[in-house]
Amino acid sequence: MISLLGILISLGLLMYLAYRGHSVILLAPFLAMLAVVFSGESAQMLAIYTQIFMKGLGGYVVNFFPLFLLGAVFGKLMDDSGSARSIAAFLISKLGTKQAILSIVLACAILTYGGVSLFVVGFAVYPIAAALFRELNIPKRLIPGAIALGALTFTMTALPGTPAIQNAIPMPFFKTDSFAAPVLGTIGGLIMLVGGMWWMNRQAKKAVVAGEGYGNHKENIEVMDHSNDPSIMNALLPIILVIALNFAFSKWVFPAMDTSYLATEKFGNVPASKVIGTWAIVVALVVSCAAIVALNVKRFKDVKESLSKGALGSLLPIFNTASEVGYGSVIAILAGFVIIKEFLLGLSPGNPLISEAIFINVMAGITGSASGGMSIALNTMGETYTQLAQQFGINPELMHRVASISSGGLDALPHNGAVISLLAICGLTHRDSYKDIFVVAVAVPIAALAVVIALGTMFGSF
Structure with a gap:
């Protein structure tokens, strides 16, 4: 019991100190050793x-560094070439005044589904969203919720094929690719989108009735020249x-290749x-990065600098994760x-999907x-969940998708x-906007997860 107490104290401190802004890179080893002390070791x-x-x-760096590296470089190239702004501006111009919130959500969704990080998306979309919301007198406090819905939910965990790291982490554990359980993933993603949009539109309508308006905010938005931004087709192609x-490469090219050499000691008998899933994302991102440079070579101030900053940004x-x-x-x-392990496995002895979902959450x-949470969960319990999936006849693709959405x-x-x-x-606070973020990025995704688990339990993976 003392060991369990040490783990709980360690976890509590990790959560509190991370929230207070302390570096996880320093916290993790010190708090892990604190738990070791409590365990008498x-x-x-x-x-x-x-x-x-x-x-x-x-081991984590070995497995996933290429995805972090290439994802960061891809996002930086999309940003510096003007492609991210071009996509956001195009969608807003088409949906604009009638569907202002939806246009922001879809702009973020397209960018993140293509592999652009939230941070790049936020900096690219926020100035456009702020100008649009101010023009239409929609409260500024709704912007973070709209960006979170497009960037932190269905394109991050649910939609099949997303190159997000949250969709890549389960692949080596369940021997799947990024398109695992595509129908269930799409259903979960649609629930997140529809549920999130219902909430955001409801909040906007309530603000109109209350006469709230955009609000009195001191904006510090740099006016940027968009005249040299690429066309929408140029921006979307990567x-x-x-x-x-x-x-x-996931479904056809690599599976058709002779990879028997992987079973040798030289390659670790893997x-x-x-x-294959990781290889496919790596090739896709490398080619797409090259395409951005080729299509926009004259738009970059310094391609070398963009590549370097992207690499450093990864x-x-x-290392945090x-x-x-x-x-x-x-x-x-x-x-x-x-x-803890016995408790988690006992939560639903006949359905490991529920235990997996709770533990990862x-x-x-x-x-x-x-x-980080999914990596800890699967590194400690991944082998157990794989064995339970085999025992209960659960498709590994379903385990993958539930893990990712969780x-x-x-x-x-x-x-x-x-x-x-x-x-x-x-430029907002938790008090201003966190309620909307919580609904669209916590409550609705958990509801979508419950539906996916229920459908997967009844009908299997599809």
């Missing part, structure tokens, strides 16, 4: 740090390439099904975790990170880094 602390914590951290190439996110994985690796070897909520529920609690960054970009 102080004498083994250094060995646990070097052989358990660092092994977990390093995103189309990401999705199309990912599908082609099954092809464990790496380092902090991956990898540190959380190292933390989870340590927690998993402690005696107290056995109690809780870990994502504690860490304030969808990718990561996008409680992750968006107030201490989530993306939430804090989004509010900062918009």
